[in-house]
Amino acid sequence: MEKYFNPDFTIRSKPVLCAGALLAVVLIFIAFHTWSSFITRRAGETIVISSGTISGSLDDTLKQRGLPDPERYQISKAYSKLLDLRRLRPEDEYAVALSTSARFKYMVITKDLKEYCVFSSTDAVYRAYVQNVTISSNVARVTGSISSSLWESMSSQGVPPDVILDYADVFSWSVDFLTEVRGGDKYDMVYEYSVAPNGKVVSKKILAAVYNGAETGRKIAGLWGKGYYDENAGSVRSLFLRAPLHYRRISSFFTYKRFHPILKYVRPHLGIDYAAPSGTPVSAVADGTVIYAGWKGGNGKLIILRHGAGYISTYGHLSRFARGISGGRRVSQGDLIGYVGTTGLSSGPHLDFRVKQNDKPLNFLKIKYRSSGGLSGKDKASYLGGLKTLLPEYFK
């Protein structure tokens, strides 16, 4: 028993007790510290900003963020002084800042390159203002050589899809990027694009472009005003598009993923046969009038267009006509007129395309590219000066 009350025990028990007390103090301290830091954050108001796109109405969006009725009402009321809330679209972006106590701090809706802001001040008054989105402008130059297709080559260099289509548009009177591209062809392009703070490209335009192909020769284009001109300041536009299968239209037919703009053409007769999947959109190569749209023997479904200067163009074996295409209808260059098919005497889906002048069949691809109009005088000098600055290598 004495051993039980061994003073050693007592002596040893003191530090144990002390250690226990210390642990308790530490635990309390940790608990208190956690609690106090929570308090501190609340006092300093931790603000959580969440963003997304407007789903449903503004009210729905705020409701999803857990804002109570009176607050949602105040926010909508403040906004309605700046913008028509019925004009909000699901793609319009917003950011909303709430404090951890779920109190509304501010909201920004970005629409049409403007930021609409509503914030609540300490006196719980909701104020609104609008400001322009900060846009940064960039100029990029991209050069490359093609191994399989223009699309693949340019997109692998990070050229946005819209800019690739614009590039094809610039040359749509002189180069058929679906059939005339050859491995090793070179391209060069200077383009300007603007980016909003969210990284979205809000505008883009090609300032200068070059295509140098084995099949096509070298083509140069530069922007002046709203049009493009060549290295002699002649317009790049001409009476005919280079092909009735238009690059831009084709790209919306194929999805970007499947986009495979390598089509073939053969010339078994005085026209051109473009092999393309059924349903591929067919465009008018020039402004004109539909003089025939119907079934015609071995041609199957056929469209005949009459253009100026005694020219006609014909599009055979179509699967169907575009809406509204019938005799007498006026069409503009590039308009959708029908879809590739295999109607009539045809062994597979293809477009039978022919051009005649005064009833005489023409070799369409050999029709001399003739510029329709151009720049002169001071405009010509300024344009050429600018083009040489953008593409000095081509003007040595």
Ligand SMILES: [Zn+2]
């Ligand atoms: Zn044919």
